[in-house]
Amino acid sequence: MSKISGVAIPAESLRGDPGAADLIARYDARAPRYTSYPTAVQFSPAVNARVYGEWLSAITPTRPVSLYVHVPFCARLCWYCGCNTRAVAKASLVSDYVQGLRREIAMVRALMPEGVWANALHLGGGTPNMLSRDDMVDLFGDLKRAFRLAPGADIAAEMDPAVLTRDWVRAAAFHGLNRASLGVQDLSPRVQEAVNRRETFEVLANAVGWLREVGVRSINFDLMYGLPRQTTVDVLSTLDRVLSLRPERLALFGYAHVPWMKPHQKLIAEADLPGAVARLDQSLAAAERLRGEGYVQIGLDHFALPTDELAIALAQGRLHRNFQGYTTDAAPSLVGFGASAISSLPQGFAQNETAELAWRERVQADALPTARGVALTDEDRFRGELIERLMCDGAVDLNAVCARHGRSLDELAPALAQIDGFEADGLASLRDGAITVTPRGGIFVRALCALFDTHLNREAARHARVV
Numbered sequence: 001m002s003k004i005s006g007v008a009i010p011a012e013s014l015r016g017d018p019g020a021a022d023l024i025a026r027y028d029a030r031a032p033r034y035t036s037y038p039t040a041v042q043f044s045p046a047v048n049a050r051v052y053g054e055w056l057s058a059i060t061p062t063r064p065v066s067l068y069v070h071v072p073f074c075a076r077l078c079w080y081c082g083c084n085t086r087a088v089a090k091a092s093l094v095s096d097y098v099q100g101l102r103r104e105i106a107m108v109r110a111l112m113p114e115g116v117w118a119n120a121l122h123l124g125g126g127t128p129n130m131l132s133r134d135d136m137v138d139l140f141g142d143l144k145r146a147f148r149l150a151p152g153a154d155i156a157a158e159m160d161p162a163v164l165t166r167d168w169v170r171a172a173a174f175h176g177l178n179r180a181s182l183g184v185q186d187l188s189p190r191v192q193e194a195v196n197r198r199e200t201f202e203v204l205a206n207a208v209g210w211l212r213e214v215g216v217r218s219i220n221f222d223l224m225y226g227l228p229r230q231t232t233v234d235v236l237s238t239l240d241r242v243l244s245l246r247p248e249r250l251a252l253f254g255y256a257h258v259p260w261m262k263p264h265q266k267l268i269a270e271a272d273l274p275g276a277v278a279r280l281d282q283s284l285a286a287a288e289r290l291r292g293e294g295y296v297q298i299g300l301d302h303f304a305l306p307t308d309e310l311a312i313a314l315a316q317g318r319l320h321r322n323f324q325g326y327t328t329d330a331a332p333s334l335v336g337f338g339a340s341a342i343s344s345l346p347q348g349f350a351q352n353e354t355a356e357l358a359w360r361e362r363v364q365a366d367a368l369p370t371a372r373g374v375a376l377t378d379e380d381r382f383r384g385e386l387i388e389r390l391m392c393d394g395a396v397d398l399n400a401v402c403a404r405h406g407r408s409l410d411e412l413a414p415a416l417a418q419i420d421g422f423e424a425d426g427l428a429s430l431r432d433g434a435i436t437v438t439p440r441g442g443i444f445v446r447a448l449c450a451l452f453d454t455h456l457n458r459e460a461a462r463h464a465r466v467v
């Protein structure tokens with residue numbers, strides 16, 4: 001747990017600041033989103049099925065595990081999408097995939113010690129509500145039998161409101177669904193047309209109504225800025241409409257344009273993309289509006305009502321960051337299932353085959369579908385904690401983290417030498433062994449984290465830009 005708590009990553013208005021363009025020019029380098037450290041770019045085949053199997057068998061049953069299930073299917077492909085997914089029309093393809101998941105769950109469980117139990121389950125994608133009601137019920141049944149989900153466990157699913165049904169929501173709630181995350185992005189028809197996504201406010205409001213009706217306790221909306229043809233007015237008018245539904249949480253993601261990794265993003269005309277200054281304006285205007293509505297900013301890109309667990313965790317310095325973004329989940333082991341799913345165990349990270357076909361072939365041959373990963377060194381754990389605290393709290397007590405990991409502050413000298421530049425620009429301060437991001441610097445926190453990333457330099461060009 002961090003000694004520094006409750007400061008959030010401030011994002012006070014740089015709007016209208018004449019220095020903003022210059023800051024962007026100098027700090028808008030490409031940097032990872034730091035949902036892990038080392039990041040997925042460092043994964044290699046050295047972590048294979050044998051290594052992952054050993055890690056699974058070393059899980060201690062005294063602490064709960066968290067579960068993640070990836071569903072790589074959607075009803076349509078949004079052109080901006082950076083997720084591992086594809087559009088499918090045939091329901092039988094999704095059903096076959098669920099049968100593969102059930103095999104994988106049995107295989108993974110058999111490798112773990114007796115008594116392992118779970119306190120959190122997250123269905124992500126893609127679009128988990130592409131699963132038929134029957135397949136979803138079978139999947140929940142297997143997961144519950146295998147992992148004894150604790151009463152009151154967090155059970156969450158990402159959903160596309162455009163293909164959600166009341167029947168699906170009711171069945172999921174019967175199996176314990178208590179959190180939902182709905183994709184919204186932008187409600188302007190002009191922007192939706194430029195990204196091949198159609199979703200009306202009415203469809204969203206219906207989805208929220210069904211989720212509230214069954215008592216889902218926390219609803220999140222994903223919004224985006226930096227989309228083609230999007231303006232600050234679009235972002236604010238989308239916010240105006242969705243805030244009337246009073247979601248407990250909102251995520252505000254900057255569009256990551258990485259066509260060299262996601263070729264379908266080439267369908268987006270680069271000339272339609274807002275520039276860095278316009279993106280900054282969109283994100284700061286949205287953050288300002290959300291704070292005005294009583295939402296607390298959580299880390300870089302999330303917002304929550306003060307009564308939501310995420311806001312409470314932030315105030316208590318126990319916010320975490322994992323592959324799904326900001327979380328209250330502190331479980332030492334996250335076990336992932338499905339194509340491309342990433343597991344995070346105390347020994348390191350392991351990722352399944354990304355391509356569905358390759359994943360399926362391995363699972364059908366009763367082999368763990370692990371393709372790559374990275375084993376953590378003590379130095380990775382040390383730097384990973386520094387980066388996680390900066391990303392979560394916007395501040396880090398270097399002495400405390402060094403003491404916890406038995407490291408010396410001297411090891412950080414090359415990074416600390418570069419903080420001068422951030423200080424001179426009023427973006428961060430270094431005092432008494434603690435780094436604090438200033439209100440002006442909130443938006444550049446990934447660039448600050450990158451100073452501590454010893455793996456970064458070779459791969460910097462592959463990440464999306466900071467702002």
Ligand SMILES: C[S@@+](CC[C@H](N)C(=O)[O-])C[C@H]1O[C@@H](n2cnc3c(N)ncnc32)[C@H](O)[C@@H]1O
Pocket residue numbers: 074080081082083124125126127158159160161181182183184185222223224253254255256257
């Ligand atoms: C799995 S989807 C959410 C659920 C559902 N599939 C939907 O879109 O309605 C995950 C979220 O990632 C975000 N996202 C996808 N591609 C992105 C990109 N290239 N840059 C930033 N955010 C992105 C979107 O906000 C999206 O809602």
Ligand code: SF4
Pocket residue numbers: 073074075076077078081082083085125126127160183
């Ligand atoms: S944003 Fe959601 S619905 Fe659109 S392609 Fe990506 S995962 Fe599918």
